[in-house]
Amino acid sequence: MFEHILLGLHNLFTFQNLLLVIAGTVAGMIVGALPGLTATMAVALLVPFTYTMSAIGGLVTLGAIYMGCIYGGAFSAILINTPGTPSSIGTTFDGYPMARQGRGEEAIIAATVGSCIGGLFGVVCLIFLSPPLADIALKFGPAEYFWVGVFGITIISSLSAGAFLKGITGAAFGILISTIGIAPIGGDVRFTFGMPAMQGGVELIVILIGLFCIPELLNLVTQGESQSERVEYKRARGVLGKTTRHVLSMPGNLIRSSIIGTVVGILPGAGGNIANLVSYNEAKRASKTPEKFGTGIIDGVVATETANNAVVGGGMIPLVTLGIPGAPPDAIIYGVLMLQGLRPGPELFSERADITYTFMLAVGLSAIVMVPVGIYGGRLLSRFVATLSTRYLVPGIAILTMVGSYAIRNNFLDVILMLVFGVIGFGIRRLGFTAPPIVLGLILGPLMETGLVQAYLSGKAYASPWFALFVNPISWVLIAMSLFSFLWPYFGAFRGRLKVNGGSQTSTQ
Amino acid sequence: MGATFRDRLGSLIMLAFIVVLWVQRDYTTPFGGIFPDRIMIIMAAFIVMTLILSFTPYRVMKEGDEKQEPETEGKRWLEMTVVIAIMLLWVLLLRYAGFALTGVVGFGSIAWYISGERKNWRMIVKAVALGLVITYLIVFIFGYLLQVPLPQGEIFD
Numbered sequence: 001m002f003e004h005i006l007l008g009l010h011n012l013f014t015f016q017n018l019l020l021v022i023a024g025t026v027a028g029m030i031v032g033a034l035p036g037l038t039a040t041m042a043v044a045l046l047v048p049f050t051y052t053m054s055a056i057g058g059l060v061t062l063g064a065i066y067m068g069c070i071y072g073g074a075f076s077a078i079l080i081n082t083p084g085t086p087s088s089i090g091t092t093f094d095g096y097p098m099a100r101q102g103r104g105e106e107a108i109i110a111a112t113v114g115s116c117i118g119g120l121f122g123v124v125c126l127i128f129l130s131p132p133l134a135d136i137a138l139k140f141g142p143a144e145y146f147w148v149g150v151f152g153i154t155i156i157s158s159l160s161a162g163a164f165l166k167g168i169t170g171a172a173f174g175i176l177i178s179t180i181g182i183a184p185i186g187g188d189v190r191f192t193f194g195m196p197a198m199q200g201g202v203e204l205i206v207i208l209i210g211l212f213c214i215p216e217l218l219n220l221v222t223q224g225e226s227q228s229e230r231v232e233y234k235r236a237r238g239v240l241g242k243t244t245r246h247v248l249s250m251p252g253n254l255i256r257s258s259i260i261g262t263v264v265g266i267l268p269g270a271g272g273n274i275a276n277l278v279s280y281n282e283a284k285r286a287s288k289t290p291e292k293f294g295t296g297i298i299d300g301v302v303a304t305e306t307a308n309n310a311v312v313g314g315g316m317i318p319l320v321t322l323g324i325p326g327a328p329p330d331a332i333i334y335g336v337l338m339l340q341g342l343r344p345g346p347e348l349f350s351e352r353a354d355i356t357y358t359f360m361l362a363v364g365l366s367a368i369v370m371v372p373v374g375i376y377g378g379r380l381l382s383r384f385v386a387t388l389s390t391r392y393l394v395p396g397i398a399i400l401t402m403v404g405s406y407a408i409r410n411n412f413l414d415v416i417l418m419l420v421f422g423v424i425g426f427g428i429r430r431l432g433f434t435a436p437p438i439v440l441g442l443i444l445g446p447l448m449e450t451g452l453v454q455a456y457l458s459g460k461a462y463a464s465p466w467f468a469l470f471v472n473p474i475s476w477v478l479i480a481m482s483l484f485s486f487l488w489p490y491f492g493a494f495r496g497r498l499k500v501n502g503g504s505q506t507s508t509q
Numbered sequence: 510m511g512a513t514f515r516d517r518l519g520s521l522i523m524l525a526f527i528v529v530l531w532v533q534r535d536y537t538t539p540f541g542g543i544f545p546d547r548i549m550i551i552m553a554a555f556i557v558m559t560l561i562l563s564f565t566p567y568r569v570m571k572e573g574d575e576k577q578e579p580e581t582e583g584k585r586w587l588e589m590t591v592v593i594a595i596m597l598l599w600v601l602l603l604r605y606a607g608f609a610l611t612g613v614v615g616f617g618s619i620a621w622y623i624s625g626e627r628k629n630w631r632m633i634v635k636a637v638a639l640g641l642v643i644t645y646l647i648v649f650i651f652g653y654l655l656q657v658p659l660p661q662g663e664i665f666d
Contacts, residue, residue, distance in 0.1 A: 052656050165559045166516075169523055172552035176530060179545040188541025191533050221592050221623055222585040392639060395619035398596055399612055402603065403647060407657045415600045423593060431519035432512070449544040456543060 001131055004349075008357030012365060017060050017358070020053075024064025025366045026373055031065075032072025033385045034393065035082040039272065040212045040328040042069040042085075045397065047205060047332060048404040055340040059359040062336055064366035066329050067119055067312050070272055071370045074111040074305055075382045079104060084385075087272025087308035090280035094293065094300030101296050105236060109243040110298045111305040112374040114254065118306035119367025121258035122265060122313025126320075127360050133321040134346045142458065143469045146451030147478035149444040152268040152324045155485040156440045163432055164490075170433045174441020175448065177202060184446055185453045197413045204442060205335040206405045206414045207421045211435045212328070214422020217397045220390050240375065247302055253283050254306055261307035265314025268440055271327030272308035279307030312363060320344050320356060323447060324440070331439045339408070516563040520556045527553055588623060595619055607662020609648055616640030 011017065024046075031042035046065050050058035073084030078095035091111065098107040140148070153171045180191045181201025192198035247254070257279040264275035283303035284293045293300050315326025316333070323344035325331040337344060348356045405418035425435055452469075459468025469475060527549050536542045599615035617633070617640035624632050651657040 048651065048657060049655065165555050165562075166519065169520075169552060169555050169559065172548055172555065173523060173526065175548050176526075176545060176552070179548075183538075183541045186538035186540035188536050188538055190536070190541055190545065191530050193533070218589050218592070221589045391620050391624045391636075394592070394623060395616040395640070396643060398599070398619060399616055399643060399647060402599070402608070402612075402615075403651060403657070403659065406603070406608075406660060407651070410658055410660075412600075412604045412660070415603060419593075419596055419600055428519065428522075431515045431522070433519060453540050453543050457540075 001128075004353040004357045005127065005361070007354050008361045011056060011354060011358040012060070012361050017057065017362065018365075020057055020061045021064045021362050021366050022369055022373075024061040025068035025369045026377075028065035028068025028070075028366075029072035029075075029370070029373065029381060030385065032069035033075040033084045033381055034388065035076045035080065035084055037085070037216060037397075038212065038328075039066060039069040039073070039085045039087060040208075040332065041216050041397075042066075043329045043332045044205075044209045044212050045400045045404065047209070047336060048400070048407050050336065051339075051407055055342060055355050056358050058336055058340060059333070059355065060362040062333055063312075063359055063363035064369070066333070067309065067363055067366040068370060068373075069329075070308050070312060071112070071115040071119075071305070071374065072381070073308075074115065074301075075108070075378060076385065078107045078111065078301070079382050085272070087276055087311070088304065089273065090276040090304035091301055093280065093304075094295070094297050097294070097296030098298070098301065103296065105239050106243045106298065107301050108378050109240055109375060110247050110301045112371055112378075113244050113247040114257070114302040114304075114306040115309040115374075116367050116371050117254050118258050118261055118309035119312055119370070120364055121255075121306075122262050122310040123360060123364035123367065124313070125262045126313040126316050126363070127357070130317050130321050130360075131349050133317065134349045137321055138346045139474060141472065142451040142454035143472060144451070144474045144478060146448050146455060146469065147475050147482065148322055148324065149448035149451065151478050151482045151485065152318075152440055152444050153437070154482045156268050156270075156437050166433050167437045170428070170435075170437035171441035173433075174438035174443075175445035176441075177207065177438075178442045178445030179449065184450045185457075195413075197411065200409075202417060203405075203408055203411075203414055204338065205332065205408055206418045207442060208332055208335060208439060209401050209404050210418040210421030211425040211439065212332075213397060213401045214419065215426040215429055215435070217394055217401075217422075218426045220394050220397075223390075243298070246298060250299060250302060252286065253299055253302055256282060256286065257303045257306035258310045261310025262314035264307070265311035265326045266317050268318060268324050268326060271315065271329070271436075272311045275307040275311045276304040279303045309367065312367075313360075316360070316363070320348050320360075321346075323443070325443060328436050328439065331443060334443055513563050516559055520560045520563070524553065524556050527556075591622055592619055595622065603660050603662075605663050607665055608659040609644060610662060612644030612647065613637065613640040616643055 012021075027046060028042060031037055031045065032039060043062060043066050047062070050061050053061065069085060070087050073088035074091050074095065076082050076084040077088040077091035078099050081092050081096040083089045083092055095107045095111065098104065153168065153175075156167065156171060176191075178201070181199055182189055189199055260279045260282060261272070261275045264270050264278060280293075280300055280303050283299055284290045287293065287299060289297075311327055315330045318324040318326045319330045319334055321344065323334065325334050334344065342348060342352055342355065401418060401422075402415055405415045406412070408414060425438075429435070455468040456465045459465035462468060470479075530545070531549060534542060534546070595615060595618050599611050602611050617637040620636035620639060621628065621633050624636070648659060652659050
């Protein structure tokens with residue numbers, strides 16, 4: 001592994017790649033700081049810039065954009081009380097009160113140091129946990145890959161905003177969309193509506209751009225210009241050193257939040273939006289002064305920003321080892337990996353190790369680059385973001401979605417599909433369905449189908465071909481994990497009801 | 510829109526999607542349908558379950574439990590529909606008029622239309638000028654620097 005890390009460092013420290021990391025981090029920070037735009041949308045919007053780059057260049061840029069975007073969300077959370085991305089919701093709880101108290105710079109520095117440490121922690125876990133996990137994946141046959149897909153679907157459905165049935169229906173919708181085109185085994189042409197252009201299936205990136213960018217664009221139209229009050233902050237001598245020492249003097253908070261972020265990132269579909277709130281709650285529970293949370297305490301900012309940046313590395317662990325995106329922006333990175341001909345799994349750590357390690361190290365480097373850019377360029381960035389008007393942002397997003405969806409295959413049908421899926425995405429969100437299960441269904445669909453049909457074919461020797469799905473012990477572990485994640489929401493609801501009943505009985509006694 | 514109504518409408522739309530795919534089934538090998546057919550059946554079962562629960566007091570989740578998008582005023586719906594219509598027209602004209610022309614017109618139209626009460630000549634000029642700058646900046650970055658092909662437009666060929 002260490003020779004691969006050295007090779008990755010050698011590849012990364014070229015003028016071009018360093019420039020891409022800095023440019024990607026800054027671009028990500030700008031989009032992340034714009035209220036209403038999610039990290040997934042930022043990565044999707046900026047994907048076309050990487051189409052003609054080499055695999056290393058493209059991935060390095062995207063990784064930096066993602067890391068920068070998650071951090072950039074803290075600026076608007078702290079200075080205008082509006083999270084730039086959903087990953088920074090928790091940062092508003094203490095960041096904005098700090099800014100109102102004239103401690104805006106302190107909050108920004110705390111967010112910066114926390115983001116850097118969280119980001120680096122996630123990347124270290126990514127580098128050291130992924131190869132052994134990829135080795136386990138070597139033992140997987142078709143049946144195990146099918147069950148990995150089932151596990152991914154059940155876990156994201158149980159996490160989908162409290163509506164399990166809608167989550168799993170959304171995932172099934174995504175799976176069915178992925179079956180459009182030529183079947184992976186047998187070569188059947190399916191569900192093309194008689195259009196030859198659909199035989200190649202629907203391009204993943206096109207649907208992702210549609211599902212993640214168009215609904216946000218339409219939301220911006222429906223919300224109109226936001227009237228947020230922006231708090232200015234001035235740089236003062238000594239605050240940088242004092243705040244950095246203060247942040248580093250809370251190792252418990254930093255380690256706990258980093259672990260929460262990484263673990264939440266590993267869970268398919270759960271991203272920074274969940275990690276930052278969980279981490280905030282845990283920091284509050286562990287604090288000796290929980291009553292101070294929400295009044296402008298630095299611990300709250302550190303907890304949320306450390307956790308959401310740790311998600312970046314954590315979310316990439318299942319992505320590079322099994323092809324399951326940990327967080328929604330990872331789905332876009334998955335699409336780019338496929339575009340570059342890189343299939344997630346063990347071979348990423350053997351034949352393509354040069355690319356994989358350069359990419360992982362670049363994500364870590366971008367966490368470091370955020371510090372000088374954020375501390376010295378933060379004020380400029382927040383001023384720039386405040387001057388951007390919705391009436392120019394909306395057509396700006398529209399024009400980038402057009403470029404992004406057309407340029408993949410030079411296909412006009414892709415642009416139409418992007419718009420159609422965008423409108424579908426907006427409509428189904430209003431009906432209570434969320435995009436992450438659909439996207440995971442889209443990604444896991446082909447993996448599950450190939451696994452299921454291959455297992456079925458290899459099971460001809462058994463009394464029933466379906467027995468092939470159950471013969472390996474790894475399959476049983478994955479089935480047990482799927483059942484657990486399937487039943488977890490019901491168990492949680494049952495426990496909640498028991499608590500309520502217990503509480504009401506106590507109060508009546 | 511109430512949560513129960515959302516459940517029912519969402520379920521019916523998803524059911525219609527399954528029906529559309531189901532009638533298209535025309536497999537030529539025994540393997541083509543193994544996976545999608547089962548997914549369609551499972552999805553239909555979950556949809557029916559959601560529908561049944563929406564008619565009982567035991568709705569899948571209580572009101573307010575699931576993430577809900579903010580309600581939109583009638584005026585905003587109109588604005589949104591017009592923006593979608595402009596984008597649709599933009600996409601349809603892309604093949605014939607090319608990226609450069611449709612980009613300026615599309616960007617300018619959306620920027621002008623969502624500019625609120627300030628829909629005057631000055632606003633039109635500002636929107637088109639900015640559309641021109643942004644579009645040609647994108648043409649320069651993608652077409653020349655990154656060598657990403659952008660549609661030229663059949664009428665200019």
